[in-house]
Amino acid sequence: xxxxxxxxxxxxxxxxxxxxxxxxxxxxxxxxxxxxxxxxxxxxxxxxxxxxxxxxxxxxxxxxxxxxxxxxxxxxxxxxxxxxxxxxxxxxxxxxxxxxxxxxxxxxxxxxxxxxxxxxxxxxxxxxxxxxxxxxxxxxxxxxxxxxxxxxxxxxxxxxxxxxxxxxxxxxxxxxxxxxxxxxxxxxxxxxxxxxxxxxxxxxxxxxxxxxxxxxxxxxxxxxxxxxxxxxxxxxxxxxxxxxxxxxxxxxxxxxxxxxxxxxxxxxxxxxxxxxxxxxxxxxxxxxxxxxxxxxxxxxxxxxxxxxxxxxxxxxxxxxxxxxxxx
Amino acid sequence: xxxxxxxxxxxxxxxxxxxxxxxxxxxxxxxxxxxxxxxxxxxxxxxxxxxxxxxxxxxxxxxxxxxxxxxxxxxxxxxxxxxxxxxxxxxxxxxxxxxxxxxxxxxxxxxxxxxxxxxxxxxxxxxxxxxxxxxxxxxxxxxxxxxxxxxxxxxxxxxxxxxxxxxxxxxxxxxxxxxxxxxxxxxxxxxxxxxxxxxxxxxxxxxxxxxxxxxxxxxxxxxxxxxxxxxxxxxxxxxxxxxxxxxxxxxxx
Numbered sequence: 001x002x003x004x005x006x007x008x009x010x011x012x013x014x015x016x017x018x019x020x021x022x023x024x025x026x027x028x029x030x031x032x033x034x035x036x037x038x039x040x041x042x043x044x045x046x047x048x049x050x051x052x053x054x055x056x057x058x059x060x061x062x063x064x065x066x067x068x069x070x071x072x073x074x075x076x077x078x079x080x081x082x083x084x085x086x087x088x089x090x091x092x093x094x095x096x097x098x099x100x101x102x103x104x105x106x107x108x109x110x111x112x113x114x115x116x117x118x119x120x121x122x123x124x125x126x127x128x129x130x131x132x133x134x135x136x137x138x139x140x141x142x143x144x145x146x147x148x149x150x151x152x153x154x155x156x157x158x159x160x161x162x163x164x165x166x167x168x169x170x171x172x173x174x175x176x177x178x179x180x181x182x183x184x185x186x187x188x189x190x191x192x193x194x195x196x197x198x199x200x201x202x203x204x205x206x207x208x209x210x211x212x213x214x215x216x217x218x219x220x221x222x223x224x225x226x227x228x229x230x231x232x233x234x235x236x237x238x239x240x241x242x243x244x245x246x247x248x249x250x251x252x253x254x255x256x257x258x259x260x261x262x263x264x265x266x267x268x269x270x271x272x273x274x275x276x277x278x279x280x281x282x283x284x285x286x287x288x289x290x291x292x293x294x295x296x297x298x299x300x301x302x303x304x305x306x307x308x309x310x311x312x313x314x315x316x317x318x319x320x321x322x323x324x325x326x327x
Numbered sequence: 328x329x330x331x332x333x334x335x336x337x338x339x340x341x342x343x344x345x346x347x348x349x350x351x352x353x354x355x356x357x358x359x360x361x362x363x364x365x366x367x368x369x370x371x372x373x374x375x376x377x378x379x380x381x382x383x384x385x386x387x388x389x390x391x392x393x394x395x396x397x398x399x400x401x402x403x404x405x406x407x408x409x410x411x412x413x414x415x416x417x418x419x420x421x422x423x424x425x426x427x428x429x430x431x432x433x434x435x436x437x438x439x440x441x442x443x444x445x446x447x448x449x450x451x452x453x454x455x456x457x458x459x460x461x462x463x464x465x466x467x468x469x470x471x472x473x474x475x476x477x478x479x480x481x482x483x484x485x486x487x488x489x490x491x492x493x494x495x496x497x498x499x500x501x502x503x504x505x506x507x508x509x510x511x512x513x514x515x516x517x518x519x520x521x522x523x524x525x526x527x528x529x530x531x532x533x534x535x536x537x538x539x540x541x542x543x544x545x546x547x548x549x550x551x552x553x554x555x556x557x558x559x560x561x562x563x564x565x566x567x568x569x570x571x572x573x574x575x576x577x578x579x580x
Contacts, residue, residue, distance in 0.1 A: 117388055206423040210486070212383055214437040214493050215413035224436065228427040 047301070055295035057288055066295060072260035072276070074285040080292035082299055087262045088270035089300075091177055092252065093245040095266065096184035101238055103185075104192035108234075111193075112200040113222050124197055131190035139251030142183040147174040147255060150182070155267060170267040173257075178266035180256035184248055188241035195240060199233020200226050232315055239311040243304055249274040273300040334359040334497060334527040335380060335403075335415075340394035342375050342384055349375040350551045352394070357497075357544075362519060362528045364542035364559065366535060368579065372551040373531045374420075377499045380529065381415040382408045398497070413437070416495035420502040422482035424474035424489070431470040433485055437493035452492050460488035461518050480511025487518065491526075498522060500530040504537065516541050535575055539563055547571045 052059075058066065058080065069081020107127070111120055151174030158168040158178075168178075203226045211225040227234070249272075257269025258279050271279070273296050284290040337355040341348060350372035357363050365373045378384035379392055382403060396403040403411055424433045434453045438444055444452065453470070457463040462484040466477070474485055483503055490498060500519070504512040519541045522528055532538050538545050538559065545562040547555045547570070555562055555571040566572040573579055 204423075206419060206421060207426065209383060209386070209417075209419065210423045210425060210489075211436070211440075212386055213381060213412055213417035213419075214440055214489065215409045215411075216440045217409055220440050224440070225425060228425070231427070 048298075051294055051298040051301065055291055055298050057291035058295040059291075061288060062292070066292070070262055072271075072292075074289050078286055078288055080289060082273070082292075082296050084260050084262045085271050085273040085276045085296055086299070088177065088256065088276075089246060089272040089274070089303075091263060091266075091270070092181045092184055092256070092272055093242060095178070095181035096188060096245045097238065097242060099182065099185040100189045100192055100241060104189050104237070104241070105196060105234065107189070107193045108197040108200055109222055109226075111197050113218065113226065124194070127190050127197075128194045129190075131194060135187065135248060135250045138183055138187050139254035142179065142186075142251060142255045146182065147179055150174040150176075150179045159267070167266050169265045172267050175255055175257040175269065176267050177256060177263045177270045180252045180270070180272070181266070183251045183255055184245045187248060187251065188245050191244055192237040192241040195237030196230065196234040199230035199237070202233070203229045236311065236315060239307060242307060246304060246307070247274055247300065248272075249278050253278050273297070332359050333357065334399065335529075336397040336400075337376075337380075338395045338397070340376070340379060340392070340396060342372075342379050342393075343389075343391040344387065345389040348551060350379075350548070353548075353553045355546060355553060355556055357527060357529060359527050360523055360525070361543040362523050362530060362541055363544045363546065364538035365529065365531045365546045365548060366533060366538050366574075367548035367554075368574070369533065371548040373533075373548050374501050376548065377417075377501055377529055377531055380497070380499055381412050381417050383412065383417065409441075413493050414495055415497040415499060416490035416493055417499040418483070418486050418490055418501065418503045421506050422479055422486050424477075424482050424485050426475055428474055429471045430466050430474050430477070430485060433474045434488050434492050436489060456488040456492040457485075459491050459522070460484045461514060461521075462488055478511075480507050480514060483507060483511065483515060484518070487515075495526065497527045497529065500528065502531050502533065504532075504534070512537075535563075535577075547574060549574070 062069065062080065066080070066082055067086075068083065069079060070083040071077070071079060071081060072084050073079050111124055111127075115123065151172060155168070155172030155174065155176075155178065159172055162168050207225050207229050208221050211221040216224065252272055253275040256271060256275055258271060258275065259269035260271050260276065261268070263270040277293050277297055277300075280289070281293055284293060333356045335357040337353050337357070340353040340355075341351045343349065353376060355376075365376060367373050375384060380396060380403075384390050385392060385408075392404065398406075398411070398414065425436060428436070431453055434456050435449050438449060438452055454463060457466065457470075462481060465481060466472075466485075469476075474482065477485060483506070487498075487500075487503075504515050507515065516537065519528055519530065523543075530538075530541065542559045544557065545555075545559040546553060547562065547566075547568075549570055555566060555568045557567075562571065563575055566575060
């Protein structure tokens with residue numbers, strides 16, 4: 001007690017106070033909720049232990065070279081490096097965000113600032129529904145609809161006009177890194193849109209009127225007042241979208257072309273960590289390949305956690321900068 | 328009206344939120360470089376009235392205006408709304424500095440909308456505005472600090488500085504002291520009497536002492552109607568309408 005005084009200022013809370021009858025209920029409730037928390041933490045720890053034990057053979061064999069070996073070769077070498085998968089994951093996720101972020105922010109701005117009021121609620125709900133569509137459905141759609149369009153219409157044009165950039169070289173066959181990235185973009189747009197829409201809708205009217213009263217145009221109100229105020233939420237939306245893109249398996253597996261090589265361009269066939277595991281786990285050629293796949297899973301888990309933690313740190317900073325609680 | 332010219336003329340002005348009418352058939356002349364107080368009990372439409380004077384009323388959902396407002400003889404509602412709001416600045420009830428911006432960037436916000444100024448010119452505008460708002464001495468050492476680090480009263484003066492940086496002709500103040508303590512209130516009132524050297528000020532208040540202290544003219548609104556308007560002294564000492572008299576003697580409101 002910081003006050004250091006021995007006298008009890010609240011005599012009514014002395015030990016002689018009668019016990020309340022609900023004590024047992026309280027104990028059981030505390031036990032149940034506590035058990036829930038402990039079990040959850042236990043599961044996460046168990047996950048790490050399981051992945052580490054499964055990956056041990058690969059870790060012992062390759063050590064840090066797992067991150068520098070740029071081939072995944074069961075035959076004839078029985079040598080595995082994560083570089084092809086990692087490259088595929090990072091490229092598809094970045095391209096997906098590159099496409100999805102502007103579209104999502106545009107949609108969120110439209111839905112909160114521009115659209116007629118009767119339209120805002122229903123369209124927002126529709127977009128949130130999109131986030132609930134199972135990924136295999138997106139994969140199906142991509143395979144049947146998107147791949148032919150990419151193959152016959154979009155990719156040949158990209159090749160002709162932007163081939164010189166090196167991004168779009170090679171044979172455009174539709175089943176490639178670019179198509180996988182676009183599917184991912186379609187899948188993360190609802191997430192990013194929904195969360196940044198919520199953030200923009202939560203901007204106090206007083207912040208918008210502040211800009212309006214200074215003669216700001218609609219666009220200036222959005223750019224100078226709404227977006228800065230909502231930046232924390234927008235950022236959170238982008239990170240959640242990135243999380244979904246990194247881990248997405250099914251839709252990517254269907255359209256990325258499944259080649260265990262580092263992509264040379266966006267028209268190359270490739271593999272992400274998730275699609276690589278999904279494709280090869282059941283047909284692993286050796287215990288070492290199985291172990292390497294598990295290590296790849298461990299890497300994916302660490303990346304996902306790191307992004308989450310990093311995002312929380314940045315969010316914390318942004319929030320302090322804003323001086324929450326004083327507005 | 329003691330020879331001063333009319334800055335804004337409100338003619339048969341009615342304003343609506345959807346179907347409900349907030350003010351009806353208001354007729355009011357706002358003289359140049361004077362302070363006009365708009366008073367009345369809560370919900371009488373005084374905020375709505377000033378919000379029509381810079382056309383911010385119409386940004387609310389389903390809001391609508393009938394009648395005319397003239398600014399220097401020009402129909403406000405025929406001008407571009409963003410230009411109107413540059414000429415007719417506004418300070419709100421609750422201090423609303425841009426929460427993500429520094430003190431400096433708050434004040435420079437209006438010049439940055441649409442305009443382009445060199446760093447030197449911008450510095451001059453910011454310093455002058457902060458001085459006019461009697462805030463400069465308190466923040467000169469920390470203009471890059473977040474605006475939200477200021478106290479409530481300082482934030483409100485920052486909002487005044489921000490409005491002044493747009494170089495308006497008229498300044499609307501919607502109960503600018505209602506969220507402030509008495510000391511901060513006194514500072515703002517002092518400021519208002521200085522501002523009228525250069526600006527026309529319209530201040531909404533439900534505090535009659537404040538209206539009596541700061542204003543040259545007073546308008547009394549009740550249930551959306553203008554009950555009485557005249558020189559403050561007359562309104563307070565010889566109210567023509569029994570409603571006005573009842574209000575200023577504290578019998579309701």
